Amino acid sequence: xxxxxxxxxxxxxxxxxxxxxxxxxxxxxxxxxxxxxxxxxxxxxxxxxxxxxxxxxxxxxxxxxxxxxxxxxxxxxxxxxxxxxxxxxxxxxxxxxxxxxxxxxxxxxxxxxxxxxxxxxxxxxxxxxxxxxxxxxxxxxxxxxxxxx
Numbered sequence: 001x002x003x004x005x006x007x008x009x010x011x012x013x014x015x016x017x018x019x020x021x022x023x024x025x026x027x028x029x030x031x032x033x034x035x036x037x038x039x040x041x042x043x044x045x046x047x048x049x050x051x052x053x054x055x056x057x058x059x060x061x062x063x064x065x066x067x068x069x070x071x072x073x074x075x076x077x078x079x080x081x082x083x084x085x086x087x088x089x090x091x092x093x094x095x096x097x098x099x100x101x102x103x104x105x106x107x108x109x110x111x112x113x114x115x116x117x118x119x120x121x122x123x124x125x126x127x128x129x130x131x132x133x134x135x136x137x138x139x140x141x142x143x144x145x146x147x148x149x
Contacts, residue, residue, distance in 0.1 A: 039066065039085040040125035044099035044112065049080045050135025051110045052101055058084045060114040065090045068112065084112065094119040098131035110135060 046052075049071055058066040066086035074081045086093070096117030103110050123129070 038088040040088055040091075041069065042084055042086055042093075042123055042125065042127050042129070044082045044084065044129040044132050045074065045077065045079040046082060046099075046101065046132050046134045047079055048134040049082065049110075050101060052082065052112070052135065053109075056109065057111045058086065058114065059111060060090070060093070060116065065114075082112070091122065093123045095121040095123055095127070096131070097123070097129065098133060099129040100133040101135040103136075 052068065052071060054068050054070055056068040057064045058068060066084050069083040069085050072081050072083075073079075082099075084099075093114060094117040096119040098115040098117065100113045100115055101110055102113045117131075
């Protein structure tokens with residue numbers, strides 16, 4: 001009987017450890033289930049998205065306000081079109097704001113940072129940022145420096 005209770009305790013401990021490991025893996029990978037808060041979509045066109053990926057974060061003043069839904073190629077302008085889901089409670093982004101691709105740290109992941117403008121009008125769902133700044137390509141920068149361009 002004592003052996004059976006020890007086996008059950010060890011089994012429950014192992015299950016709890018596996019559940020904790022699964023939870024941490026989901027948190028680190030960003031695959032955790034999203035809350036059902038309402039969002040709206042806005043767009044930005046970039047010449048180069050660098051290492052930007054779907055499910056990346058969109059921030060304003062260092063606060064995450066949304067995520068990247070999709071990155072597609074606009075076949076008319078040959079620019080990358082980024083669709084972003086913004087939390088519905090952030091409904092007053094000035095229309096002249098800029099979307100800038102930034103890197104968190106030296107080798108960190110890339111994200112979109114919204115630099116606030118001063119316009120009184122706000123971006124509406126489905127609008128596109130007029131001003132964007134593409135990702136800084138380190139390889140291209142070093143190549144241009146080495147060749148003297």
